[in-house]
Amino acid sequence: xxxxxxxxxxxxxxxxxxxxxxxxxxxxxxxxxxxxxxxxxxxxxxxxxxxxxxxxxxxxxxxxxxxxxxxxxxxxxxxxxxxxxxxxxxxxxxxxxxxxxxxxxxxxxxxxxxxxxxxxxxxxxxxxxxxxxxxxxxxxxxxxxxxxxxxxxxxxxxxxxxxxxxxxxxxxxxxxxxxxxxxxxxxxxxxxxxxxxxxxxxxxxxxxxxxxxxxxxxxxxxxxxxxxxxxxxxxxxxxxxxxxxxxxxxxxxxxxxxxxxxxxxxxxxxxxxxxxxxxxxxxxxxxxxxxxxxxxxxxxxxxxxx
Numbered sequence: 001x002x003x004x005x006x007x008x009x010x011x012x013x014x015x016x017x018x019x020x021x022x023x024x025x026x027x028x029x030x031x032x033x034x035x036x037x038x039x040x041x042x043x044x045x046x047x048x049x050x051x052x053x054x055x056x057x058x059x060x061x062x063x064x065x066x067x068x069x070x071x072x073x074x075x076x077x078x079x080x081x082x083x084x085x086x087x088x089x090x091x092x093x094x095x096x097x098x099x100x101x102x103x104x105x106x107x108x109x110x111x112x113x114x115x116x117x118x119x120x121x122x123x124x125x126x127x128x129x130x131x132x133x134x135x136x137x138x139x140x141x142x143x144x145x146x147x148x149x150x151x152x153x154x155x156x157x158x159x160x161x162x163x164x165x166x167x168x169x170x171x172x173x174x175x176x177x178x179x180x181x182x183x184x185x186x187x188x189x190x191x192x193x194x195x196x197x198x199x200x201x202x203x204x205x206x207x208x209x210x211x212x213x214x215x216x217x218x219x220x221x222x223x224x225x226x227x228x229x230x231x232x233x234x235x236x237x238x239x240x241x242x243x244x245x246x247x248x249x250x251x252x253x254x255x256x257x258x259x260x261x262x263x264x265x266x267x268x269x270x271x272x273x274x275x276x277x278x279x280x281x282x283x284x285x286x287x288x289x290x291x292x293x294x295x296x297x298x299x300x301x302x303x304x305x306x
Contacts, residue, residue, distance in 0.1 A: 037092035051074025091120035101137035117152035133166035141170030145275035
């Protein structure tokens with residue numbers, strides 16, 4: 001297992017490669033096998049229309065869809081839920097989500113349930129997410145956790161491209177194995193990448209590569225036998241926000257939590273045993289950051305209460 005955060009301006013040669021590139025690179029002399037599973041795509045475009053943000057365009061192929069949008073806030077922020085009806089991802093599945101935020105649009109995206117990556121003896125299951133945020137647009141990206149079952153082979157990538165004054169706040173929560181079922185991640189592979197770029201310049205790049213049964217998953221200097229790791233990222237240069245956020249992190253007595261101000265990004269991290277605990281911690285951070293960074297009080301999506 002390895003996990004690396006790449007500083008702005010320092011870009012390894014493999015950074016732009018899709019996480020499934022390793023699968024395609026095996027046996028360069030022969031073409032890759034045809035995909036075995038679902039090939040699904042969802043493209044969304046959000047735009048400002050008078051006093052609120054609307055879903056201006058939607059295109060989908062395969063089992064990816066979106067519920068009707070909601071406008072629970074007076075500011076007109078659009079809340080939307082991305083759906084994957086099969087409920088899980090298996091070998092050979094390839095899901096692609098592209099979200100485009102037009103100038104001045106404000107959207108909060110989440111999912112109604114956890115993503116599940118099932119055991120595989122064949123190809124990787126791949127999920128690619130590209131999020132583009134135009135000038136003065138704001139995107140809040142809060143999917144439920146991804147659960148990687150023992151024996152799964154999963155690759156997940158998220159890339160955010162911001163205009164010079166676009167705003168982004170989001171999280172990713174990863175659970176290796178199923179703690180509630182006493183299942184540890186003793187076999188399988190998970191590749192993960194999360195990138196944020198502004199006007200073509202990298203602000204934050206992080207990569208994770210986890211192999212089932214690797215000793216580092218249990219080592220105290222590694223994952224410390226904690227199945228859940230998570231990161232919340234907020235693009236802002238507000239160091240005065242760090243002290244209260246660190247107070248909140250220290251209050252999480254039974255888990256490992258931290259908050260860091262990078263050059264233009266605040267990063268909060270969680271390492272523990274429960275995805276729901278990670279989510280509750282991140283919601284508390286969001287409740288503190290949203291008024292300070294976006295100028296409005298937190299308004300949790302309805303689906304989080306079900």
